[in-house]
Amino acid sequence: MALCQQLAHALLAYYDKHARSLPWRGENDLYRIWISEIMLQQTGVSAVEKYYPKFLSHFPDVQTLAQAPLQSLLLHWQGLGYYQRAHHLHRAAHYIIQEWQGILPEERELWLKVPGVGPSTASAILAIGRNQPHAILDGNVKRVLARFLALQESIDGRSGQKILWQAAARLTSKIRPGDYAQAIMDLGATVCTRTQPRCDQCPWQMACVACNAGNPSAYPLRNTKKAKPNKCEVALLFYNSEDKFYFEQRSEKGLLASLWQPCSLPWSADRARPDAATIRSLVQESFAGHVEGAVELLTPVEHLFTHFKLTVYPYRFRVHRLFERAPYCWLPQVEWAQLPMATLHQKVMHSSLITKPLPG
DNA sequence: AATTCGTGGAC
């Protein structure tokens, strides 16, 4: 146990010299720390830096967050990914006001009741915000500890994670757990990196089993991932006589939850791209719609999601009499630019308008 | 326990 605290001390000494300067460092407002931890889930620091200040200026406290429309949260979240997090934040704000009169909890067990807050995030919030002695276990810590222990088990499996949690708890500083949590994440991000770890700069070099064995890059072990299937969609960019475009809102659950998009239909990945005539009959059959003028074939958009690859074939044309699928809206460009939309659909809409102005 | 959730940068 004494050895563990020596290691913690060495890491803290490293941190005192080399800590990264980040917008959420030095905060003691649990609300602001909470927001940062949610944004940082599976998301790079450089991406979060672009969203964190704006989000906080629009939603400076729990009350503001709860009172804001979900669409407003999603708009400030768009492009950041994992949109369920924005839904969780909204639900969480209501929950905190309902159950705790808007006061953020100071106990880990209570934070675990908050939607979107799991074991590592709950620990991080109270370690960083209140210097409580909780251990975190994120991607950085898993990599650092797997190398430190030369862990022969996958960090994805139950047994491997159990070992890692125990190691994380033992190694955490009892005096400065908040700084320790940020220090070990910094270490993983800047020294114990995925490729080409800089072991010569590591405060744990002498005790690291993998480094002493000369093969730190062999760790961590991971489960084999299955291949990403190819999927395909047709995007129908309807516009009317007022040059307003048609949009639909996605389901409030699942992929890109509650975001807006042009009308989209699944298309078998092994079928060729449909031609103009096929699109005309498709619109007639599926929407009782009538295409006026030419069907424009726009540039296909490819997009990589976490577990599949998507190709979108966009088409643009004027329609007359359309069976609409609620929830929907017709908006001119200046207004649909304010709809929360995924990066994928921004790409689709962007290419369709910038490269080709509306005919007539 | 295994999947499902985005996006962009590094290599």
Place this chain on the structure above:
DNA sequence: TGTCCAAGAAT
């Protein structure tokens, strides 16, 4: 080009 993966949680 493809592959990996980042302050994980929910289901």
